[in-house]
Amino acid sequence: DAKTTQPNSMESNEEExxxxxxxHSTISGTDYIHWYRQLPxxxxxxxxxxxxxxxxxxxxxxxxxxxxxxxxxxxxxxxxRDAAVYYCILRDVRMDSNYQLIWGAGTKxxxxx
Amino acid sequence: DSGVxxxxxxxxxxxxxxxxxxxSPRSGDLSVYWYQQSLxxxxxxxxxxxxxxxxxxxxxxxxxxxxxxxxxxxELNLSSLELGDSALYFCASSPQTQNTEAFFGQGTRLTVV
Numbered sequence: 581d582a583k584t585t586q587p588n589s590m591e592s593n594e595e596e597x598x599x600x601x602x603x604h605s606t607i608s609g610t611d612y613i614h615w616y617r618q619l620p621x622x623x624x625x626x627x628x629x630x631x632x633x634x635x636x637x638x639x640x641x642x643x644x645x646x647x648x649x650x651x652x653x654x655x656x657x658x659x660x661r662d663a664a665v666y667y668c669i670l671r672d673v674r675m676d677s678n679y680q681l682i683w684g685a686g687t688k689x690x691x692x693x
Numbered sequence: 694d695s696g697v698x699x700x701x702x703x704x705x706x707x708x709x710x711x712x713x714x715x716x717s718p719r720s721g722d723l724s725v726y727w728y729q730q731s732l733x734x735x736x737x738x739x740x741x742x743x744x745x746x747x748x749x750x751x752x753x754x755x756x757x758x759x760x761x762x763x764x765x766x767x768e769l770n771l772s773s774l775e776l777g778d779s780a781l782y783f784c785a786s787s788p789q790t791q792n793t794e795a796f797f798g799q800g801t802r803l804t805v806v
């Protein structure tokens with residue numbers, strides 16, 4: 581499976597935008613890029629996913645590099661409730677079972693009031 | 694609320710014992726996944742069931758087993774427990790095997806003493 585690399589932690593101020601990077605230099609053409617987040621003492625929660633084009637939803641935006649070797653999750657206006665561990669995961673659309681992947685340690689996002 | 698229910702929330706047991714963790718997926722979801730999350734680690738995929746049948750296996754120990762019942766709820770059985778089995782165990786569900794989003798329960802925290 582292709583791997584992802586994320587910073588261990590990031591800090592941001594409340595109500596400012598946050599850009600969370602993810603490197604996936606060995607990504608294949610059939611890999612989707614998924615982001616999940618895990619709030620303290622909770623199960624992971626889906627955030628967004630994409631293949632080639634940038635994506636927007638109510639939670640965040642996903643910017644994907646033209647060569648697809650990196651991506652950035654963008655929280656437009658971080659709140660204290662966005663403090664969580666953010667996971668960048670690759671999913672091969674050819675696989676019948678999507679969630680066999682080993683999740684890395686993710687990025688711990690700290691929001692300062 | 695993801696719609697996925699896991700019981701119990703907490704479990705403390707002694708080494709050598711056997712426990713059963715239960716997961717009720719979202720209504721209508723056919724696919725159930727089990728994950729293990731050790732302290733400050735990412736999630737490790739254990740096993741997946743789809744409509745009652747085992748679909749995929751991750752690094753699940755031989756001491757662990759799971760099943761999915763006709764009503765689609767699933768149980769994860771952990772036996773001959775060791776101290777290293779202490780972890781959070783998450784269940785997730787999705788409507789089919791190739792969905793883009795999985796919904797996670799709140800997890801069961803297992804402590805082996």
